[in-house]
Amino acid sequence: MKKSIDKSLEIKKVKPTAMRQLVLDILSKQDHAIGLPELEMQFAQADRTTLYRTLKTFVDKKVIHSIDDGTGTIKYAVCTDTCHCNPSELHVHFYCIKCGKTTCLTDIPIPDIQLPENYFAENINMVVKGLCDRCNRG
Numbered sequence: 589m590k591k592s593i594d595k596s597l598e599i600k601k602v603k604p605t606a607m608r609q610l611v612l613d614i615l616s617k618q619d620h621a622i623g624l625p626e627l628e629m630q631f632a633q634a635d636r637t638t639l640y641r642t643l644k645t646f647v648d649k650k651v652i653h654s655i656d657d658g659t660g661t662i663k664y665a666v667c668t669d670t671c672h673c674n675p676s677e678l679h680v681h682f683y684c685i686k687c688g689k690t691t692c693l694t695d696i697p698i699p700d701i702q703l704p705e706n707y708f709a710e711n712i713n714m715v716v717k718g719l720c721d722r723c724n725r726g
């Protein structure tokens with residue numbers, strides 16, 4: 589477990605500090621994307637600034653990606669080791685209006701969007717809202 593965490597950090601050229609290992613370990617165990625408040629709850633003595641800085645480093649180094657699901661809280665999810673977060677690699681996210689969970693639909697790429705001439709896409713954020721499979725079944 590710890591080995592793969594270190595490996596992921598190494599691949600993305602992030603120096604493995606104890607804090608980074610811990611945060612990535614927590615993030616990789618989630619079945620949905622979590623925000624800073626939710627991450628903070630996993631720490632007995634949470635230092636919000638340190639956590640935020642760790643998340644920011646991870647986003648910059650493409651260890652994780654951020655998702656603006658429209659709730660006002662930015663969520664974070666782990667990227668694959670080969671991900672560079674280019675627009676062509678991005679996937680659709682799903683926000684469940686019942687359980688409030690935001691999930692990566694990694695198998696569904698964002699469709700190629702034809703922008704007008706001289707427009708350059710740096711990031712695309714596509715969030716589908718509705719009921720997730722768990723909530724839709726119940």
Ligand SMILES: [Zn+2]
Nearest residue numbers: 684687720723
């Ligand atoms: Zn749900």
Ligand SMILES: [Zn+2]
Nearest residue numbers: 665681692693
């Ligand atoms: Zn995602």
